[in-house]
Amino acid sequence: MPISTSLLLAAPLFAQLATAPDCSALLQQHLKTDLELPWQTFDQTEGQGFRVLAAAGCSREAGDLLEAWLAARQREQRSVHWHLAQQRAEQDDRPAAIQAARKALNTEETADMPLRWNDYVLATIAFLERDRSAFDRHRAAVAAARERYAGNALNLKLLDRLGRHFELSYLGAQKAAPQP
Template sequence: MLAILTLIAAQAPPQNECRHDTSAMMALDERGFDQTMSGGWRTLADAGCDAQAADLIAEWRSNHPANPRTAGLLQWHEGQLRANAGQTARAIMLFEAARKPAEEDAGFGWNLYVDGSVAFLRRDLVGLDTARAKLAALPRPAGYAPIGADGKPRAYAWPMNLNILDGFVACWNRPYKQAYACAKPATKTLPPA
């Protein structure tokens, strides 16, 4: 038992790495808090403080009015961090809440990604395989041509998030955080002209 506790303690980040300025975090706008790859909640996650980062997202969400267009993404990120921290039931609840209405998701497969992620957390390999197969068969929506910040066509992988579900299948017997890391980088292509 002592060996297990020692191993757990060795994997946990030192408490001082999980400290953050809550007031400064709460003052960030949504882009600064959620979409800056080297700032916001990601500073805690990058330090291995997944549970603390999830709590910070929950607090930020409770202190800011929900943007209907992006609220699901914040729930999703909190859910991922809770899954990383082994808080499976809470992660599933947040993933389910991040689903998009059918008309908004039509042709894009976000909800199939949710299905596969939830199936992984529930240890439902058949459900994961089913969601993965449906996502893999999803054709690229006609006319979908994302534009980058520079105004030029942006390369993207299709179907989106298939590489993540592939990682879950490849690393089925591992915890969420490790299985998520099994995803191979998605091959990005420019949309057809």
């Protein structure tokens, strides 16, 4: 193969390497600035907090930043634990993802609440544990309440993707093409 052809074939790889973020440096930068951010900014605002690292494809470091924020705050925050679970699941660290997801459960949820949060979380845990029966049961509870609350319909889309690609990793199932 001529050198010019080899260079053309390697060009996309070099471009990808040149644009790939330095996740470690990005984490260090955000550890200096983000641990004092209020919950709303750190956890819920696009382009802020852990979301910067997650958007850059640095899910391991995004999880590390979430853990550091929780440790600095010494508090339980369900949504932060949930986002930590998602980041660890994307890295296929199932034990850490499951542990964080369990901390995201709403201990005060009742059957009459419109958002089926616990069923969503428990279905995701069942996916990570490869427990199809539990996954189907919790997914069905979310599906049954999809008309009661918009969040259920959104969560059901992800659960359906996980269900269709049950054999894949969490990240693989998330990235799999949705059915028409």
